[in-house]
Amino acid sequence: MAIFDILxxxxxxxxxxxxxxxxxxxxxxxxxxxxxxTMYDAxxxxxxxxxxxxxxxxxxxxxxxxxxxxxxHPEPVRDPHIFLNPALTWISDETSTYNEGxxxxxxxxxxxxxxxxxxxxxxxxxxxxxxxxxxxxxxTCIQHEIDHLNGVLFTDHISRLKRxxxxxxxxxxxxxx
Ligand code: ZN
Numbered sequence: 001m002a003i004f005d006i007l008x009x010x011x012x013x014x015x016x017x018x019x020x021x022x023x024x025x026x027x028x029x030x031x032x033x034x035x036x037x038t039m040y041d042a043x044x045x046x047x048x049x050x051x052x053x054x055x056x057x058x059x060x061x062x063x064x065x066x067x068x069x070x071x072x073h074p075e076p077v078r079d080p081h082i083f084l085n086p087a088l089t090w091i092s093d094e095t096s097t098y099n100e101g102x103x104x105x106x107x108x109x110x111x112x113x114x115x116x117x118x119x120x121x122x123x124x125x126x127x128x129x130x131x132x133x134x135x136x137x138x139x140t141c142i143q144h145e146i147d148h149l150n151g152v153l154f155t156d157h158i159s160r161l162k163r164x165x166x167x168x169x170x171x172x173x174x175x176x177x
Contacts, residue, residue: 004038004052008174009105010167015151018048018055021084024127028058032082032125035060044103046141048148051104059083059145063137086122086146089131091115098140100154108166110158114143 007013021028031054039047039060049058061083064076096116101109117135120142124130134142144154155163 001037002034003041004034004054006038006042006047006051006103007053009102009153009155009170011104013053014050014104014148014153016050016055017151018050018057018149020057021123024084024123024125028056028084029125031056031058032060036062036080039103042103045137046145047103048145050148050151057085057149059086059142059149061138061141061145063141082124083120083122083142083145084124084127086120086142086149088118088143088146089121090119090133091143092117096136096140098137100140100144102144102154104148105153105155105166105170108155108169110154110162110166112140112144112154112157114140114157118143120146 031049035047035049035052035058038052039062045063046059046061049056061081062079064078092115094116095113097111097113099109100112116139117133118139119131119133121129121131147153147156155166
């Protein structure tokens with residue numbers, strides 16, 4: 001197991017369009033395991049392979065119960081989801097807005113409006129095909145991660161003014177470090 005370095009915007013690698021996974025082998029299994037380790041280490045809820053400079057259509061998500069208010073389980077409960085070749089097959093007209101963040105855009109958040117519900121097809125590590133509808137935080141998160149596979153960041157969905165401000169601060173932070 002290993003922790004990957006996460007690309008930070010405006011790294012051009014984040015603009016890469018990832019290629020489909022052709023099948024599951026030991027390499028894919030290792031990438032998925034290391035992506036989970038990287039995501040948990042960074043305290044994120046989702047990670048796309050493009051964020052760790054692997055241009056393949058692999059996404060891991062774990063909302064860790066943050067979408068529920070379960071008073072009996074105040075501690076986060078791990079709930080890992082693996083998506084190989086995830087694709088949106090339907091989006092709702094109705095939208096919802098979340099204050100989104102991103103491990104590649106550290107310490108910056110913005111209100112992003114997206115379709116409130118979506119339908120997604122993907123394959124798992126047994127190469128079984130899935131087709132499921134999502135709502136609430138999961139709908140937002142999977143759309144955010146599929147965007148990454150297409151080289152799109154959440155800042156592409158907000159005003160140019162706000163986007164430029166965030167990018168300037170990220171460049172400044174990189175120079176300072
Ligand atoms: Zn992200």
